[in-house]
Amino acid sequence: MWGFLGTEIHPGGIRLLVDPPQLPLARTVLRRSPDFSKGGFSWVLVDAEHGLINDSHYYDLTNAVAHEGASPIIRVPWPEEWMIKRALDAGAHGIMTPMCHSAEDAKKVVSYCKYPPVGVRGYGPMYTAHSFPGVSPAEYDAKTHAEVLVVVQIESRPGVENVEEIAKVEGLDVLFIGPFDLAKQMRITRGGEEHEAAIQRVLDAAKSNGKKAAIFCTDGNDALRRSQQGFDMVSIITDIGVFGDAMLAELEKAKGNAKVEEKREGY
DSSP states (O other): OOTTSSSSSSOEEEOOTTTTHHHHHHHHHHHHHHHHGSSOOOEEEEEOOOBBBBBBSSHHHHHHHHHHOEEEEEEEESOHHHHHHHHHTOOOSSSEESSOOOOHHHHHHHHHSSTTTTTOOOGGGGTGGGGSSSSSSGGHHHHGGGEEEEEEEEHHHHHHHHHHHHOOOOOOOEEEOHHHHHHOOOOOTTTSSSHHHHHHHHHHHHHHHHHEEEESSSSHHHHHHHHHHSSEEEEEEEHHHHHHHHHHHHHHHHTTOOOOOOOOOOO
């Protein structure tokens, strides 16, 4: 299923925030990466919630990512039916929605992602096949509909308090934690005992109900730690994080200064 769901999941995720430069960047990174089955990147998040990306960019980005062997997942700005429909019709392999607070929220997202009789998604698959190599437009329904990845983010106190019921929602595939928002929305310290307890509760709820658990990470070290904790799907870093760190590191080398390894504190 395009690399991100299965018995084994490789923890390789890129998060794209800025467009249009990310079209060639996504192709370059994925082409240099091993195939996901050999430990390379398996998915790319096209972030239309916080990033400088809108739905006019979706088609080209999903095309670029999918044809380099990874799965494009679009995080829409809000769990609105029309936003989800446009992202899926542009060729997204999966949808991520922010701020899921209840099981009812999750049920609506699932419904918006699925055609009748399962859901209420409007029918418009004419532009989707470009991001599914080997699948013709006529085959889109039969070969991809059941495999559209439905991801909701647990990043609030109500989301954590209701997470066991959220995790029971049929058709939901992944519970994804936004740790920064989770700490801010709960008014607690990120990385503190209460924050980590909330993260563990979401992880446990996902596992207990046959769902995948995912989380945003600050860097590769953080991603490794979360993978070892039991998370199935982790983002490694953002494009902006890579640019900033790499440029400054090379600048320090050029100035003759030793590069200081510091723990990343943000995305």
